[in-house]
Amino acid sequence: xxxxxxxxxxxxxxxxxxxxxxxxxxxxxxxxxxxxxxxxxxxxxxxxxxxxxxxxxxxxxxxxxxxxxxxxxxxxxxxxxxxxxxxxxxxxxxxxxxxxxxxxxxxxxxxxxxxxxxxxxxxxxxxxxxxxxxxxxxxxxxxxxxxxxxxxxxxxxxxxxxxxxxxxxxxxxxxxxxxxxxxxxxxxxxxxxxxxxxxxxxxxxxxxxxxxxxxxxxxxxxxxxxxx
Amino acid sequence: xxxxxxxxxxxxxxxxxxxxxxxxxxxxxxxxxxxxxxxxxxxxxxxxxxxxxxxxxxxxxxxxxxxxxxxxxxxxxxxxxxxxxxxxxxxxxxxxxxxxxxxxxxxxxxxxxxxxxxxxxxxxxxxxxxxxxxxxxxxxxxxxxxxxxxxxxxxxxxxxxxxxxxxxxxxxxxxxxxxxxxxxxxxxxxxxxxxxxxxxxxxxxxxxxxxxxxxxxxxxxxxxxxxxxxxxxxxxxxxxxxxxxxxxxxxxxxxxxxxxxxxxxxxxxxxxxxxxxxxxxxxxxxxxxxxxxxxxxxxxxxxxxxxxxxxxxxxxxxxxxxxxxxxx
Numbered sequence: 001x002x003x004x005x006x007x008x009x010x011x012x013x014x015x016x017x018x019x020x021x022x023x024x025x026x027x028x029x030x031x032x033x034x035x036x037x038x039x040x041x042x043x044x045x046x047x048x049x050x051x052x053x054x055x056x057x058x059x060x061x062x063x064x065x066x067x068x069x070x071x072x073x074x075x076x077x078x079x080x081x082x083x084x085x086x087x088x089x090x091x092x093x094x095x096x097x098x099x100x101x102x103x104x105x106x107x108x109x110x111x112x113x114x115x116x117x118x119x120x121x122x123x124x125x126x127x128x129x130x131x132x133x134x135x136x137x138x139x140x141x142x143x144x145x146x147x148x149x150x151x152x153x154x155x156x157x158x159x160x161x162x163x164x165x166x167x168x169x170x171x172x173x174x175x176x177x178x179x180x181x182x183x184x185x186x187x188x189x190x191x192x193x194x195x196x197x198x199x200x201x202x203x204x205x206x207x208x209x210x211x212x213x214x215x216x217x218x219x220x221x222x223x224x225x226x227x228x
Numbered sequence: 229x230x231x232x233x234x235x236x237x238x239x240x241x242x243x244x245x246x247x248x249x250x251x252x253x254x255x256x257x258x259x260x261x262x263x264x265x266x267x268x269x270x271x272x273x274x275x276x277x278x279x280x281x282x283x284x285x286x287x288x289x290x291x292x293x294x295x296x297x298x299x300x301x302x303x304x305x306x307x308x309x310x311x312x313x314x315x316x317x318x319x320x321x322x323x324x325x326x327x328x329x330x331x332x333x334x335x336x337x338x339x340x341x342x343x344x345x346x347x348x349x350x351x352x353x354x355x356x357x358x359x360x361x362x363x364x365x366x367x368x369x370x371x372x373x374x375x376x377x378x379x380x381x382x383x384x385x386x387x388x389x390x391x392x393x394x395x396x397x398x399x400x401x402x403x404x405x406x407x408x409x410x411x412x413x414x415x416x417x418x419x420x421x422x423x424x425x426x427x428x429x430x431x432x433x434x435x436x437x438x439x440x441x442x443x444x445x446x447x448x449x450x451x452x453x454x455x456x457x458x459x460x461x462x463x464x465x466x467x468x469x470x471x472x473x474x475x476x477x478x479x480x481x482x483x484x485x486x487x488x489x490x491x492x493x494x495x496x497x498x499x500x501x502x503x504x505x506x507x508x509x510x511x512x513x514x515x516x517x518x519x520x521x522x523x524x525x526x527x528x529x530x531x532x533x534x535x536x537x538x539x540x541x542x543x544x545x546x547x548x549x550x551x552x553x554x555x556x
Contacts, residue, residue, distance in 0.1 A: 012253070019256040020243045082243050127263045130270060157302075157309055160277030164300045168274060 017120035087186030121183025296354030
């Protein structure tokens with residue numbers, strides 16, 4: 001096997017995982033986020049209006065939805081839909097001797113089996129979070145201002161006010177670390193956890209618990225960074 | 229890929245285990261491009277929202293207290309955000325320097341006569357506001373330093389509370405057991421009860437029953453008097469305006485008087501004519517008097533001449549009497 005065929009094999013697997021891990025859930029997740037956005041925006045705007053604090057409603061919607069809820073939801077969605085089953089499949093492959101077979105053929109199982117899945121999880125989390133954030137921003141604008149372009153300048157100003165450099169940096173870092181956590185931890189659990197019976201449930205559960213713990217820590221760190 | 233992996237439920241559970249997808253690589257590339265565009269667009273929008281593409285000018289506000297001022301807060305003009313706090317720092321003099329970035333497209337609202345305030349409300353954060361009274365003044369130069377006026381709603385709270393306490397104490401004093409207000413209210417109640425009594429407002433006004441009765445009696449007598457005056461008036465009416473009343477005779481008298489006045493006017497006209505005549509006579513008399521003056525002057529001159537002649541005769545007369553007495 002030449003390096004070119006080796007690269008081609010790995011790239012094909014990567015493309016396959018990227019497309020099949022992201023595309024089927026992208027629209028469903030976006031629709032779900034749109035619904036969530038509409039409900040939360042409506043609640044926040046109506047409540048703020050009743051207390052006479054409507055000038056803070058839009059800022060709160062952006063902070064709650066875009067900064068906090070959507071990246072976390074996207075990471076959890078990708079974990080449950082893609083990376084945890086992928087990790088369990090890796091564990092199963094390792095148990096079935098697939099890894100050894102790949103090694104015997106001269107292929108690195110980490111490059112051909114693990115890396116595509118991990119990168120696909122990373123990519124899926126970022127894409128879902130990005131698209132949902134954009135959709136949520138658009139829907140929040142529509143929910144507050146309606147079908148008019150008159151509020152775009154004010155909305156952009158509020159957006160710029162919320163996303164100051166430190167908040168933007170924390171947002172990007174948080175999303176990246178969420179993506180890393182949900183894509184790497186289940187794979188690692190599938191690869192190295194040899195204890196127990198090696199069943200799908202065991203690997204999935206262990207991956208899930210570790211991943212949740214890491215997500216919780218990351219969320220706490222981002223909250224501390226944003227608000228302290 | 230050589231041998232396909234064994235088909236198990238776990239392996240089937242991962243998303244990529246489904247049936248083959250046509251044009252997979254193309255679709256995956258499209259998805260990657262879509263994500264890249266999405267992220268790039270978001271970054272561009274964020275930079276635009278942060279004002280990276282807008283040229284700005286700076287404004288320095290000098291305050292004595294930076295409480296509530298945070299980096300990133302807005303400066304508003306008529307409610308519209310036209311600037312953003314970039315930095316807050318301490319000057320060597322101990323004053324607070326608030327550095328504000330104002331986009332150049334909004335900078336024309338700030339004039340050299342603009343006033344800046346730092347207001348802290350009870351609810352919500354601190355707000356920096358700009359007021360431009362004269363929009364025809366020259367625009368504010370870049371890097372201008374201006375003092376900021378401070379208005380603090382919470383600073384007024386202690387004074388408001390002290391005043392409220394004072395008011396409450398006054399209220400307590402007014403409503404106390406032996407306070408004047410309570411006494412007044414008791415008196416008022418007494419008065420009200422008197423008003424409801426048989427004497428009513430009369431009893432309240434006079435204080436005792438006898439005076440009230442006197443007033444009632446006086447009123448009765450006044451009524452009787454009015455009745456009599458009414459009768460008198462009727463009689464006087466008959467006397468004055470009746471068929472044989474004074475008024476008719478008065479009218480006849482007035483007519484007679486008119487006639488007499490006309491006659492008097494005629495007599496006066498005649499007297500006027502007589503007076504004119506007399507005036508003419510007077511003028512004649514004045515002329516005669518002037519002539520008499522001239523005549524008298526002539527007579528005087530003749531008399532002086534006669535006197536001179538007599539004196540001359542006396543002097544020349546031989547038998548002139550010696551009047552002079554000669555002493556020895």
